Amino acid sequence: MTTPTDWMKKEYNDLVKKGFDWKPPVITGASAARCIINGTEKIMLCANNYLNLSTHPKVKQAAKNAVDTHGAGSGSVRPIAGNMDIHNQLEETIARFKNREAALYYQTGFAVNSGLIPQLAGKKDAIISDQLNHGSIIDGIRLSRVRNENRTIYPHNDMGGLEYQLKTMTKQCEKTLVISDGVFSMDGDIAPLHEITKLAREYGAMTYIDDCHGEGVLAGGRGIGSHFGVEDEVDMEAGSFSKAFGVVGGLVAGEKHMVDYAFNKSRTMLLSGSAPPATIAACMASIEVLESEPQHVENLWSNTNYFRKEIQSLGFDTGVSETPIIPVMCGESHSAKALSAELLNHDVFALPIVFPMVARDKSRIRVMISAGLSKEDLDIALNGFEKGGKSAGII
Numbered sequence: 419m420t421t422p423t424d425w426m427k428k429e430y431n432d433l434v435k436k437g438f439d440w441k442p443p444v445i446t447g448a449s450a451a452r453c454i455i456n457g458t459e460k461i462m463l464c465a466n467n468y469l470n471l472s473t474h475p476k477v478k479q480a481a482k483n484a485v486d487t488h489g490a491g492s493g494s495v496r497p498i499a500g501n502m503d504i505h506n507q508l509e510e511t512i513a514r515f516k517n518r519e520a521a522l523y524y525q526t527g528f529a530v531n532s533g534l535i536p537q538l539a540g541k542k543d544a545i546i547s548d549q550l551n552h553g554s555i556i557d558g559i560r561l562s563r564v565r566n567e568n569r570t571i572y573p574h575n576d577m578g579g580l581e582y583q584l585k586t587m588t589k590q591c592e593k594t595l596v597i598s599d600g601v602f603s604m605d606g607d608i609a610p611l612h613e614i615t616k617l618a619r620e621y622g623a624m625t626y627i628d629d630c631h632g633e634g635v636l637a638g639g640r641g642i643g644s645h646f647g648v649e650d651e652v653d654m655e656a657g658s659f660s661k662a663f664g665v666v667g668g669l670v671a672g673e674k675h676m677v678d679y680a681f682n683k684s685r686t687m688l689l690s691g692s693a694p695p696a697t698i699a700a701c702m703a704s705i706e707v708l709e710s711e712p713q714h715v716e717n718l719w720s721n722t723n724y725f726r727k728e729i730q731s732l733g734f735d736t737g738v739s740e741t742p743i744i745p746v747m748c749g750e751s752h753s754a755k756a757l758s759a760e761l762l763n764h765d766v767f768a769l770p771i772v773f774p775m776v777a778r779d780k781s782r783i784r785v786m787i788s789a790g791l792s793k794e795d796l797d798i799a800l801n802g803f804e805k806g807g808k809s810a811g812i813i
């Protein structure tokens with residue numbers, strides 16, 4: 419018998435045949451530098467838990483306490499009956515941490531981009547976006563009413579290309595919005611934010627920076643605005659609690675009137691339940707830990723610098739990485755898959771990133787460094803890379 423959803427079976431089987439389907443490993447217990455993956459202990463090299471805060475005692479305790487005082491769920495969307503004292507406290511904490519007038523917390527980083535971006539530009543406006551921006555930014559732009567011809571892309575980090583688009587778009591449109599990732603998740607490189615903000619000001623455009631991978635990482639954890647000393651120049655600084663902060667959630671920080679507007683206009687804020695107390699309290703504790711215990715960010719960078727130096731001296735190419743995202747280039751996808759399999763034999767878990775996520779000849783193992791990794795962990799990983807890289811013919 420056929421059913422109306424049989425086409426899904428066919429499409430799914432096609433994915434499986436091409437090897438493009440996901441087979442997520444099972445993590446038993448907490449996400450940590452060493453964790454149980456598919457039944458055995460592995461060194462984790464592909465989580466976003468940069469500062470290892472997801473298991474920090476203060477962060478866990480804050481989550482437990484909040485369940486006792488505030489319950490398991492918030493009961494509603496924020497604007498109706500889901501606005502608890504702790505939601506407001508978290509936003510004050512974020513604003514202080516980001517050194518901005520105000521901040522707004524969303525359920526996820528994805529909800530920031532898909533809820534807010536569509537409200538920032540309309541039919542008579544333009545959006546200019548970096549070629550390598552995250553998929554949730556692309557979805558946010560798709561949900562906007564900006565005309566197709568006024569949705570433009572500039573070559574990755576190319577300031578000449580950005581200026582050309584600014585010149586063209588500001589002439590023919592009312593408002594113009596420039597959007598860029600802060601740290602790019604595939605290559606680990608950083609947007610030249612000081613140049614982006616300068617150009618945008620020159621042409622009277624708004625700036626939206628998605629710093630999901632820069633927060634908790636750059637500038638002692640304060641993110642890309644602080645890294646370039648241009649916090650006040652970024653109109654919408656968006657970010658996530660699901661990466662370095664080790665919890666989950668999204669944020670936008672900036673001027674108070676922007677935050678008031680975002681709260682009242684983002685459909686992901688208006689139509690989706692607010693985050694539960696345990697999550698809110700854990701996010702707040704995570705910021706406080708980051709502020710009071712600088713060793714986590716310091717360990718992250720000393721691990722990053724050690725690993726990058728050693729992997730390069732083994733003969734691997736790490737592309738343009740400047741952050742704890744370190745792509746180890748492999749060439750064709752079969753090499754990346756062979757290296758990843760060999761790493762697993764050495765109890766090292768790192769994912770191959772292959773076409774269609776990156777170009778066919780740019781396949782890689784994307785290493786994400788964590789503050790929780792010991793020197794011994796890193797040396798085990800480097801040994802696995804050396805053996806696997808030689809047997810796959812990469813080095």
Ligand SMILES: *Cc1c(COP(=O)(O)O)cnc(C)c1O
Pocket residue numbers: 526527528529531552554555599603628629630631657658659660666667668
């Ligand atoms: C991870 C990520 C997101 C999504 O953030 P979540 O909080 O996990 O939903 C958005 N943008 C960028 C650049 C990201 O890296």
